[in-house]
Every structure is written in structure tokens, then in C-alpha cells.
Amino acid sequence: MNHIYECSILLVDDNSQLLSMVTHLLGQEGYQSLRTAGSCREARECLAHKLPELIILDVMLPDGDGFSLFQEIRMKADIPILFLSARDEDQDRLLGLGLGADDYLTKPFLPRELILRVNAIVRRAYLSGRSSLVSSPILTLGERTVHFDQAVVASSAGEIPLTAKELLILKKLYENRGKIVTFDALCDAVWGDGYYTYENTLMVHIRRLREKLEEEPSHPKYLLTARGIGYRLI
Amino acid sequence: MKDLLKIYRRFILTAATICILIIIFNLVLLLFFLWQQFGYKSKDDYASYRINVLSSQLTQKEGQYKLSPEAQKQIDAHYAFAMLISPEGQVVWSRNLPPDIPRSYSLMEVASFTRWYLKDYPVKVQTRPDGLFVAAFPRHSLWKYTMEFKEELLYNLPPNLLLLLLCNLLLIFGLAMLFGRRFYASLRPLTEGIQKLTGEKVLTLPQQGFVGELAKKLNQASAILIFQRKALEKRDNARTNWIAGVSHDIRTPLSLIMAYGDHLSRSPHLNPEEQKEAASIRENSLLIKHLISDLNLTSRLEYDSYPLQQKAYAPAALLRSLTAAYLNDGLEAPWDLELSLDPHLDRVTLTGDPDLLRRAFRNLINNSIQHNPTGCQIRIQGDLAVQGVRLTFSDTGVGIPVRVIKALYRAQNTEKDTSFPHVMGLRIVKQILEAHGGRVEFLLQGENCHSVVITLPVSRLSPNPP
Numbered sequence: 001m002n003h004i005y006e007c008s009i010l011l012v013d014d015n016s017q018l019l020s021m022v023t024h025l026l027g028q029e030g031y032q033s034l035r036t037a038g039s040c041r042e043a044r045e046c047l048a049h050k051l052p053e054l055i056i057l058d059v060m061l062p063d064g065d066g067f068s069l070f071q072e073i074r075m076k077a078d079i080p081i082l083f084l085s086a087r088d089e090d091q092d093r094l095l096g097l098g099l100g101a102d103d104y105l106t107k108p109f110l111p112r113e114l115i116l117r118v119n120a121i122v123r124r125a126y127l128s129g130r131s132s133l134v135s136s137p138i139l140t141l142g143e144r145t146v147h148f149d150q151a152v153v154a155s156s157a158g159e160i161p162l163t164a165k166e167l168l169i170l171k172k173l174y175e176n177r178g179k180i181v182t183f184d185a186l187c188d189a190v191w192g193d194g195y196y197t198y199e200n201t202l203m204v205h206i207r208r209l210r211e212k213l214e215e216e217p218s219h220p221k222y223l224l225t226a227r228g229i230g231y232r233l234i
Numbered sequence: 235m236k237d238l239l240k241i242y243r244r245f246i247l248t249a250a251t252i253c254i255l256i257i258i259f260n261l262v263l264l265l266f267f268l269w270q271q272f273g274y275k276s277k278d279d280y281a282s283y284r285i286n287v288l289s290s291q292l293t294q295k296e297g298q299y300k301l302s303p304e305a306q307k308q309i310d311a312h313y314a315f316a317m318l319i320s321p322e323g324q325v326v327w328s329r330n331l332p333p334d335i336p337r338s339y340s341l342m343e344v345a346s347f348t349r350w351y352l353k354d355y356p357v358k359v360q361t362r363p364d365g366l367f368v369a370a371f372p373r374h375s376l377w378k379y380t381m382e383f384k385e386e387l388l389y390n391l392p393p394n395l396l397l398l399l400l401c402n403l404l405l406i407f408g409l410a411m412l413f414g415r416r417f418y419a420s421l422r423p424l425t426e427g428i429q430k431l432t433g434e435k436v437l438t439l440p441q442q443g444f445v446g447e448l449a450k451k452l453n454q455a456s457a458i459l460i461f462q463r464k465a466l467e468k469r470d471n472a473r474t475n476w477i478a479g480v481s482h483d484i485r486t487p488l489s490l491i492m493a494y495g496d497h498l499s500r501s502p503h504l505n506p507e508e509q510k511e512a513a514s515i516r517e518n519s520l521l522i523k524h525l526i527s528d529l530n531l532t533s534r535l536e537y538d539s540y541p542l543q544q545k546a547y548a549p550a551a552l553l554r555s556l557t558a559a560y561l562n563d564g565l566e567a568p569w570d571l572e573l574s575l576d577p578h579l580d581r582v583t584l585t586g587d588p589d590l591l592r593r594a595f596r597n598l599i600n601n602s603i604q605h606n607p608t609g610c611q612i613r614i615q616g617d618l619a620v621q622g623v624r625l626t627f628s629d630t631g632v633g634i635p636v637r638v639i640k641a642l643y644r645a646q647n648t649e650k651d652t653s654f655p656h657v658m659g660l661r662i663v664k665q666i667l668e669a670h671g672g673r674v675e676f677l678l679q680g681e682n683c684h685s686v687v688i689t690l691p692v693s694r695l696s697p698n699p700p
Contacts, residue, residue, distance in 0.1 A: 015486050021493050086485035088527065089478075090543065090589075108488035108523045110516075111496045180558040184551035194548055196580040226561065228573045229554050 004122040008033035010052035012043045012069070013084065014062050022056065022084075022114070029115050040064040044072075051077050054122060059085035059092065070099055080125045082117060084109070139174055141213055141222045146170060153212045160212045165190055165205055170213075173223070173233035182230035206231060238425045242418040249410035250403075257402065289360035289367035292318060292327065299327035309369065314355055316369040318362070319344065326365060350378050420445045427452045436460050470537040477533045481526040488526075492519040528658045531593075535665040540590075542669060547588040549623050549690065550579045553616055556595055568609020571599070578618040584690055586670045594666040597659045598627040598686055606631030618692075622672075625688040633682030634660070663688075 009031055013019050019036040026034055035052065037043040040063045046052070055073065059066035070081055083096040088106040096104040102121045105114060137148035144155045151167045152159045162170065172189040173181055183195040183202060190205075191198050206225075210217040224232045291305030299318065301309070309316045309329055317328035323339045325331070335353055336343075344366065348359045355370035356378050387394075420443050427439045427449065437456035439449035498504060498512030534540040557573040565571055595614075602612045610631030617624045642657045642664065667674050667688055677685040 017490055018486055021490055025493065025497075086482045088485075088530070107485035108492045108519060110520070111493045179562040182551065182554040182558050184548065184554055194580075195551060196548070199580065226558065228575060229558050229561070 004119055004127060005030035005032065007031065007053045007122045007126065008035070008050075009054045009056060009118070010035050010037060010043065010046055011056045012037045012040075012061065012066070013056075013058040014038050014060070015058075025111050025115060026118065029119075031118075038062075040069050043069060047073065047076070051079060053079065053126065054118065055079055055081045056084050056118070057081055059083060059087050059096070067095060067099060070096075070101065074100065080121050082121060084114070139170075142215065144213060146174075146213070148174075162209075162212065163205075166209050166212070169202075169205055170209060170233075173231060177233050180226040180230045180232045184230075186230065238418065238421060241421070242414050245417055246407070246410045246414045249414065250407050253406035253410070254403070257399075285358040285360045285367065285369050288316065288369055289362055292362075292367065294364065301327075301329060312371070314370045314372040316367070318365050318367050320365045349380050424448055424452060427456070431456055431459060434460075474533050474537050478530055481530050484522075484526055488519055488522060492516055492523070495519055525658070528662055532658055532662050532665060535662070535669060540669075542587040543589065544585055544587060546583050546585055547591075548580070548583055549625070550575050550582070550616060552588050552592060553595070553614055553625070556592055556599075557614065560599065565603070569603055569606070570609075570611045572611065572613045574613065574615045576617040579616045579623065582618060582623055582692055584623065584692065586690070587666075590666050591670065594663040594688075595625075595627070597663050601634070601659060602627075602629040602631055619689070621689050622691040623689070625690070626685055627688070628685035630684070633679065633684040634676065634686075636678065636681055636683070639676045639678075639683060 009026060011019050011022055011034065013022075013036075016038060019038070023034050023036060033052075035046055037046050040061050043055075043057075043061075057066045057070060061069070066083060066085065070083075073079060073081065080102045083101050083104045084107065085092065085096070085104070086107040093104045093106070102125070103117050105117055139146040139148070144153050146153050146162070148167065148171060151162045151164075153162060168190045169186055172186055183199070187193060187195045187198045187202055190202075195202070206223065207217070210220050210223050213222055214220045222234050224234060226232055288305050288308060291302040293300055293302075301316075306329065313330075315328065315330040315332060315335070317325050317331055317335075319339055320326045323341070323344065325337045325339075335355075339347075347357055347368075348366075351357065352368070352370060354373045356373075356376035357368050357370040359369075360367040423439050424445055427437050430437060431452070437453050439453055440446075441450045441453070443449075495512050495515035499509050499516055501509065501512070504512065531540065553573060553575065557571060560571050599612060599614075602610060606629065610629045612627075612629045615626040615628070617626075638657055638660065642660050663686075664674050667690070670690060672688060672690040675687040675689070676683040677687060679685075
């Protein structure tokens with residue numbers, strides 16, 4: 001698969017209008033190979049004919065439940081499955097995800113959300129080898145470049161090594177680039193523990209990171225503080 | 235069980251008191267009887283029993299015995315007969331002497347009757363210088379018995395009587411204990427039954443014994459309670475399930491409305507005004523989605539059918555993550571969200587359902603955003619107070635009207651009152667906090683509330699840092 005839109009998708013839902021709407025949405029997005037099934041029986045027939053690369057599955061079907069069908073499918077093939085259900089109780093969501101579903105979206109949903117989730121699943125399942133951090137572990141911040149695989153910050157002045165902890169902090173911030181990452185999430189990612197114990201240590205690491213990443217560490221441009229909440233990598 | 239022991243102690247004490255009172259009563263009665271028998275007598279009656287008085291009334295004058303008229307009257311009234319026996323054993327004087335009574339007596343005969351009976355007549359004797367005065371009561375009127383006791387026995391009588399009394403008291407106390415214990419044993423299943431009355435199972439107390447009737451009633455009461463509880467649960471479940479079912483059925487058509495509304499809002503075939511209308515359909519569908527979700531949650535919280543996913547969480551981390559989520563989702567001017575945390579709060583770990591609490595906090599923040607479309611400053615403050623963790627959500631906007639807060643509290647009591655404004659969001663906040671043992675306070679500033687204070691009880695503090 002060269003592109004996510006080459007992915008063949010099977011939609012299973014007993015509401016024909018919803019099937020037509022979702023087909024329309026995915027079609028508009030660019031997915032071309034779309035099939036629909038209104039019941040478990042129809043879904044089995046589709047699967048017997050040809051295995052899809054993604055299944056969007058409703059939980060409540062006229063001749064069975066989606067969870068059982070999910071298990072049946074997974075016995076045969078490891079196809080990514082997204083549950084699209086009107087059942088929004090935590091137990092149902094946990095059951096679906098616990099069974100191994102790739103995602104669980106409750107109705108009613110925003111069309112864009114469904115598209116983004118489908119795209120994410122397909123990308124993760126079939127095109128993950130080309131994803132950002134793994135394929136290009138380089139972060140450019142102005143004049144400086146961070147090489148994650150070598151754990152160094154390169155600039156015209158030379159290379160400055162990053163410590164293991166600094167690298168972990170930077171990776172976490174990079175994965176959520178543009179977003180605030182709370183102190184707690186950072187401490188959890190680096191030390192696997194709460195912020196209270198590592199408050200000062202985290203501050204020290206951030207200061208050192210700024211010294212390595214920023215032109216003017218006292219007036220950071222890339223590694224910003226969200227006061228009282230966390231840090232953000234621009 | 236403590237109450238039962240108290241009853242048991244009181245029972246023994248009461249039983250012992252009753253017995254002591256009975257002994258005292260009997261003693262008083264005995265004394266009264268004795269006084270009646272021997273103390274309370276008229277002078278005449280008294281004299282009739284005093285043989286020496288009668289004897290002294292018999293005088294000898296010129297060889298003739300003469301009894302005073304008073305003594306004669308006494309003998310006629312109270313005695314069968316009287317006689318005087320000379321030292322030689324001959325009857326020398328008599329009054330009303332029956333013919334079957336001998337007129338002379340041997341020493342042995344005298345020795346025999348003086349103590350007991352003379353021909354079945356109970357007699358009393360009085361020695362005189364000239365003989366033996368004998369007065370006999372009518373047959374079957376007096377029971378005579380000669381008592382003999384060892385002196386030692388009489389000498390030890392007071393301590394022995396005391397010992398007897400003590401033994402009696404001990405016996406009474408012992409019996410009271412024994413019966414009390416039996417009483418206690420029969421009551422115990424009843425008290426255990428009362429304690430189990432609020433349990434899940436129907437009581438099956440044994441219906442024998444003297445508390446059998448009570449046990450039977452208790453079993454019946456338990457069965458009625460269980461039946462009513464089940465009926466109530468059934469009704470609550472039916473209501474929750476009905477709401478869940480309806481909201482489930484609404485979800486699929488709402489998905490279509492949202493999707494098509496969204497599609498139309500972007501359609502190049504529609505003019506901007508129509509696109510705006512379509513966007514409004516999408517936004518309102520989204521609102522309905524949240525309302526359905528709130529309705530489901532509030533009904534489940536109301537009937538305790540929402541299982542809390544209890545786990546340890548740090549409230550400071552929760553607030554930071556919540557604030558970060560809003561800022562990361564693009565909350566910006568005209569709204570300003572600020573978080574201010576007491577450094578001590580980082581030490582606190584609470585137990586609860588953080589996802590549910592996050593939802594409650596989101597409801598408060600969303601209220602500030604939704605009701606202040608022109609923007610406002612929203613501030614979240616977290617402190618460690620004596621009562622627990624205190625979280626204050628305040629804004630500089632229009633605030634929550636007093637009538638909404640009043641409706642929030644009224645809604646719990648009068649569910650059928652539909653006149654109150656929409657308070658579901660705040661109601662969920664209150665329900666979630668109450669499910670966590672917490673408290674929600676609405677601080678009024680004039681007619682509106684600008685600060686909602688949440689207090690969560692502290693379970694434990696994190697240890698000091700290494």
C-alpha cells in the first residue's frame with residue numbers, strides 16, 4: 001500500500017442511511033474501495049469473498065453483536081477494526097478496546113473525527129514504517145538540529161550531547177509538538193513517577209536543555225513554559 | 235449486641251430486685267401476722283390465755299375454793315374447763331369439768347398431760363402451793379408441740395439466719411442469671427435479625443420459643459422490605475434503561491443529522507447564509523449529543539447505577555492536564571484560562587474516578603465559556619485546606635444566576651417540578667462530587683455566583699521527597 005486511500009474498507013451497520021452517509025464521507029476523503037454489510041451474515045459473506053484492510057463495525061446488529069463478530073474476524077485475520085457504536089457506556093468502550101479493537105467511536109460523531117481516526121488507523125497499520133519520528137528522527141530548531149538517534153544537538157559551533165533524561169524529555173515534547181505537555185506527563189515519561197518527587201529535577205533538566213537548544217536560554221524561543229502547567233515545544 | 239447485653243443486665247437486676255422485695259414483703263407480713271396473733275389482743279382476750287392470771291383468781295377461803303366472776307366469765311368463754319389438782323392427785327376444784335375427765339391422777343398421768351393433751355383437750359397448767367391449776371381449751375382448738383433445740387443451734391441462729399438469707403439471695407441471683415441467659419439467647423436471633431433487616435436476603439429466623447411470634451413478624455417485615463426494595467430497584471432500572479434506550483436510539487439518526495449538516499455547511503452549492511444554517515444544525519446536533527450524554531449520566535448517578543472506576547490520582551496533575559487540554563484545543567482570546575495551584579497540593583493523592591471528576595470540572599469550565607460568548611477570565615485555584623482539597627472555579631463573566639442554584643437544590647426534592655431552568659450540567663457536577671464524598675458550594679456575589687468551590691476529602695498524602 002502506497003497511500004492510505006488505497007485501503008479497502010468494510011462498513012458493517014444495520015442502518016442503511018448511516019452506511020450510505022459514511023460511504024459518502026470516506027469516498028469524499030478519497031477512499032475508493034468501500035463495501036457495506038447490514039448484518040453479521042452479510043459481513044461474513046463479504047469477508048469470505050475478500051478480506052478488507054479495515055473494518056468499521058457497529059456493536060448492535062440485527063443477527064448478532066459486533067463484539068462476537070469481532071472475535072470471529074480476528075480468529076481468521078488480524079484486520080484493523082474500528083467500532084462505531086451508539087453504546088457509549090464505559091464498559092462497552094472498555095470491552096471493545098479490551099478485545100483489541102484499534103479504536104472505538106461513539107455515535108453521534110463529527111464526520112471529520114471519523115475520517116481522522118480512520119486515517120490514523122490505516123497509517124499506523126500499513127504505513128507506520130514511514131511515520132515521522134521513526135523515519136526522520138531529526139528536529140530542527142533555528143540554527144540547531146537535534147539528532148534523536150545520536151542524542152546530540154548539532155550546530156555550527158559543533159555537537160553537544162544530550163543526556164538520556166534530556167533526550168526522553170525532548171522526545172516527549174517533540175511527539176506533542178505545539179501542544180502543552182504537563183509537568184506530570186513529562187515526569188511520568190522520564191521517571192515513571194509523579195511530579196511532586198521530581199519537580200526540581202525536571203526544572204534543572206529543562207534549564208540544561210534550553211542551554212543546549214536555545215540561543216538565549218533565559219528568553220527561550222522554542223522550549224516555552226506554560227506557567228503552572230507544563231512545557232511546550234514550538 | 236451492646237443493647238442486648240444492657241437488656242440482659244437490666245433483666246437480672248430487675249429479677250433480683252423483685253425477689254428481694256418479695257422477701258422483705260414476706261418478712262413484714264410475718265411480723266404483722268405474729269403481732270396480730272400475739273400482740274394485738276384486748277385485755278380480756280389476753281387474760282384468757284394467761285393461765286397464771288386465772289389461777290390467781292382462784293382463791294381458798296374457809297376450805298372452799300372460789301373463782302372470781304371475771305375469771306369464771308373467761309373460762310366459760312374461752313376454755314372448755316378448768317380444775318385444780320391437789321398434790322395427792324385429786325381434783326379439788328373444777329369448773330365445767332366433763333364427765334369423761336378423771337377425777338384423780340397419778341404422777342405419770344399428770345406428767346403426760348401437762349405438756350400435751352388431756353383426753354384430746356389441749357391444756358395449760360399453773361403450779362400453785364396447793365396443787366396444779368389446769369385449764370383446758372376446747373378440743374381441736376389448739377395445736378401443741380414441744381420443741382427442743384440444742385442450745386448451740388439457738389446460739390448460732392443469728393449468723394445462720396444471715397447465711398440463709400445470703401444463700402437465698404445467691405440462689406435468686408443465680409436463677410435470674412440462668413433465666414436471663416435463656417432470655418438473652420432467645421432474643422439474640424431477633425437482634426441479629428433486626429441488624430440484617432436491611433440486608434439483601436429475606437430473614438428466616440426460627441419461629442419457635444417465646445419470641446416465635448416476634449420472629450415471625452420480623453421475617454414477614456424482612457420479606458416485605460426485600461420485595462419493596464426489589465420493586466424500587468426495578469423501577470429505577472426501568473427508568474435508567476429507558477433513558478439509555480432512548481438515547482441509544484437517538485444516536486444513529488443524530489449521526490446522520492450531524493454529518494449531513496456538516497456536509498451542507500461546506501457545500502459550495504449553498505450560499506453563505508445557507509451554509510451558516512447548516513453549520514447551526516451541526517452545532518445544535520452536537521449540543522443534543524452532549525445533552526443525551528449528560529441525561530444518561532445524571533440518571534445513572536441518581537440511581538447509583540454508575541460504577542465509579544476508583545483509583546488513586548493526583549488532583550494537581552488532573553487540573554494541569556485539564557487546563558493543558560483546553561489550551562491545546564485552542565481556547566484563546568476572548569477567554570483566558572488560568573491555573574493557580576498551592577505547591578502543597580502536589581503532595582496529595584486522592585482516590586476516586588478521575589475521568590468522572592474531569593467531566594465535572596469540564597462542565598464548570600464549559601459553563602463559563604458557553605455563557606460568556608464575549609469572553610471572560612476563567613480561573614482555577616487549588617488549595618490544601620483543613621477540610622481537604624479545595625478547588626475554586628471562578629470567572630469574571632455573567633456568573634450563575636441564583637435561580638439556577640435554587641433550582642439545582644429544588645430539583646432533587648421535587649422531580650416533577652419542571653418549572654426550574656435547565657441545570658443538568660451543574661446537577662452532574664453536584665452528583666459526581668457527592669459520589670466522591672465531596673461538597674460543592676456556590677459563592678454568591680450579588681445576584682449571581684462567580685465562584686464554585688469544590689471540596690474533596692483527603693485520603694492520604696504522598697511521602698516526603700527523597
